[in-house]
Amino acid sequence: DTGVSQDPRHKITKRGQNVTFRCDPISEHNRLYWYRQTLGQGPEFLTYFQNEAQLEKSRLLSDRFSAERPKGSFSTLEIQRTEQGDSAMYLCASSLGTWAAGGAGELFFGEGSRLTVL
Amino acid sequence: GNSVTQMEGPVTLSEEAFLTINCTYTATGYPSLFWYVQYPGEGLQLLLKATKADDKGSNKGFEATYRKETTSFHLEKGSVQVSDSAVYFCALSGGAQKLVFGQGTRLTINP
Secondary structure, eight states, rough: OSOEEEEEEEEEETTTOOEEEEEEEEOOEEEEEEEEETTTTOOOOEEEEETTEEEETTTOOOEEEEEEESSSSEEEEEEOSHHHHHHOOOOOOEEEOOTTTTTTOOOOOOOOEEEEEO | OOEEEEOOOOEEETTTEEEEEOEEOOOOOOOOEEEEEEESSSSSSSEEEEEEEOOOEEEEEEEEEEEETTTTEEEEEEEEOOGGGGGEOOOOOOOOTTTEEEEOEEEEOOO
16 A cells, blocks of 8 residues: 555543654655644644655644654654643645646545544 | 635435535635545545636546636536545645645435
């Protein structure tokens, strides 16, 4: 399978604990995105990387959240001191950072990591 | 800022019915527009896109036309199938391929 993979698929944790999600993008993709999706809503942008550089962070990404992409390949999203409001599906997507024909805006999404904070 | 508003769901239709899911947007500049689909138990996947005004995107019998004058990108299909049951998201690209999504419309097709 050469798609975007995320791990774990589901994480249940107690409030106050730290959690980390991992995303492995499609291998030749230089851009990687994190989104958050709550029930009944569309995905909301959190942050994105071009290679290993984190180029933009949403205001949704509080200082309890940190994302890394150390070698420009896989990425991790860590949430410290989780709160019940962090319960959501965390989606990772990757793309080729080019506006060549057929590539404009096509993000390839993983199946997501669902976080439940008790 | 950029935003997308979708027709509220859920939408339930019979097989072979005509489908329209409305989508309007607010954006600065000239965004690209997309429809993504999420089938049960699967990740989001691109259904179709349009990159400039009056472009029509099409795929799997679905179509949507980029209407700059009405800031709309409505999704249509002439004859839906049970396998089209899914959640559909309208989105626009706000630069660096960063997508802004609507809230999604759940579609159920009954045989």
